[in-house]
Amino acid sequence: xxxxxxxxxxxDEMLNGGFLSRTANLFEGAPGTGKTTLGMQxxxxxIVHYNxxxxxxxxxxxxxxxxxxxxxxxxxxxxxxxxxxxRIVMTSPEISRLDLQMVKGRISRMIAEIGAQRxxxxxxxxxxxxxxxxxxxxxxxxxxxxxLKGMGLTLFLTRESPALLGETPGLKEDWAxxxxxxxxxxYVEINSIVHKAILILKLRGSDxxxxxxxxxxxPNGVQVRSKFKGQAGIMSGAPRPKPEDAxxxxxxxQRMKG
Amino acid sequence: MAEWEFEVKxxxxxxxxxxxxxxxxxxxxxxxxxxxTLENIALYVGWQQASVQGALDELAQNGIxxxxxxxxxKAYTLSxxxxxxxxxGQLTKNLQGERSIEDVIRSIRQGETE
Numbered sequence: 031x032x033x034x035x036x037x038x039x040x041x042d043e044m045l046n047g048g049f050l051s052r053t054a055n056l057f058e059g060a061p062g063t064g065k066t067t068l069g070m071q072x073x074x075x076x077i078v079h080y081n082x083x084x085x086x087x088x089x090x091x092x093x094x095x096x097x098x099x100x101x102x103x104x105x106x107x108x109x110x111x112x113x114x115x116x117r118i119v120m121t122s123p124e125i126s127r128l129d130l131q132m133v134k135g136r137i138s139r140m141i142a143e144i145g146a147q148r149x150x151x152x153x154x155x156x157x158x159x160x161x162x163x164x165x166x167x168x169x170x171x172x173x174x175x176x177x178l179k180g181m182g183l184t185l186f187l188t189r190e191s192p193a194l195l196g197e198t199p200g201l202k203e204d205w206a207x208x209x210x211x212x213x214x215x216x217y218v219e220i221n222s223i224v225h226k227a228i229l230i231l232k233l234r235g236s237d238x239x240x241x242x243x244x245x246x247x248x249p250n251g252v253q254v255r256s257k258f259k260g261q262a263g264i265m266s267g268a269p270r271p272k273p274e275d276a277x278x279x280x281x282x283x284q285r286m287k288g
Numbered sequence: 289m290a291e292w293e294f295e296v297k298x299x300x301x302x303x304x305x306x307x308x309x310x311x312x313x314x315x316x317x318x319x320x321x322x323x324x325t326l327e328n329i330a331l332y333v334g335w336q337q338a339s340v341q342g343a344l345d346e347l348a349q350n351g352i353x354x355x356x357x358x359x360x361x362k363a364y365t366l367s368x369x370x371x372x373x374x375x376x377g378q379l380t381k382n383l384q385g386e387r388s389i390e391d392v393i394r395s396i397r398q399g400e401t402e
Contacts, residue, residue, distance in 0.1 A: 092318065092319060092332075093318065093319055093321075094318055117321050118321060119321040119322070119323065120319050120321070120322045120323075120324070121322065121323045121324050122324055122325065122328050124325075124361065125323055125324055125325060125358050125361060125363050126323075128358045128359035128360075128361055129323065129356075129358050129359075129363075131359060132358065132359060135358070136323050136356060136358075136365060137323070140321065
């Protein structure tokens, strides 16, 4: 099965080689955890390293914001747009979902014009404005995601979670149903230092890493590092040493000495 | 004020002749692939919907914007005409650093009557 590499160091390894082609991949996290950066990196790497043009569909940030943020990593999105390898499309969830249902919708035409194979949708949370009815929302997202997959795109979807630290109240299983992979980005406080953690909850049709790993936003973009060692309850946001490690830390040396 | 080409002058005086229209045109110039409704565009440019509606429709009549019927929803996009896009680009360049578009228009009009 064809893999679509993110080009993000450590992440492709967690994904067993990358996303599966023509799938929807959701990344959920609190503001500032790096969802959009990771998504931009997926698009940028796709164009520059794998010759796969991409589209950024934004419901919130203006294109200028993406150009500016990307330039901090030396990713010149404006140049890629001029080369017709990228489009940053600002719109609303309502317009985009209706446009995709049309025979010659504006977004579909743009996808065809540049031969887009990847798309970042930033962020899916805005669909919650369309309807308060969870059944209708689920159906709407399901249709939206499937219409994009049907156009041959591999999707990187972001979703904002309200909790800065710790578990998100009411993790939406509905969203997991609509997507092929579901990953969580979290802040984790260890010894008064805030780290960032990534966990792949599911990857339909493929094996994937089950451990929780640290990641950093470096001058070259996101880099996924090793897993957290000696900590339990990472996703609670405030992990504690594993019981055996805590025991060893408290008594181990003395007992050994004794 | 910089030297203005005749076409760019006419484009400003005849088609982008208010601060609101200029705010909208400039917004689309920076968001060339935007496709959105009146309500959202009004939010983005920070003007009242009622005023924005008239300006959007006039800009569409003048070929600067296009109106898309998206499954019954009215959405606006930037024109795809190369000529129009070039005029917008030149206008943006000429108006860089100008504080008041009204002053620029007044000054051009004065120059025309002298």
